[in-house]
Amino acid sequence: MKRRSGSEPLAPRPLTQPHPSRLAPDHPQRAEILASHAAALEAGQAGYLDPGTGLFVLTAAFLADRGTCCGRGCRHCPYVNGP
Template structure:
């Protein structure tokens, strides 16, 4: 469980933070391995996110999203709340 800024507790999904939900990144997604590696580096560095290896867009890490304490509902690639 994580506590949000307003004190409301939200449960994280029952999977490792490094593992995205199938609905956000299917197992056969193009460049999945590169994305997972970039995400793993961000998690290890306790960084808020990483640059997508193909698009260069900034992607928030599951660690950063979990620390927020709630899902924003915007379909984040690494949302730790999607079950």
């Protein structure tokens, strides 16, 4: 993954792991969502279709490549730190 120079630092977690406030550990579709995200990451795709809503969700890799957090509460935001 190529990140823009001068970009925000990433959160200290793998791109495969979303922040708990964005995808709760007890979310009923967590395993399916994480599998969809992992498949999109592996394929180099920008995102995947959420299994519950059908909405397009951006991957952490795509968001990291942008260089900064947009502040819109993305599920896989790689910049979100804290509880």
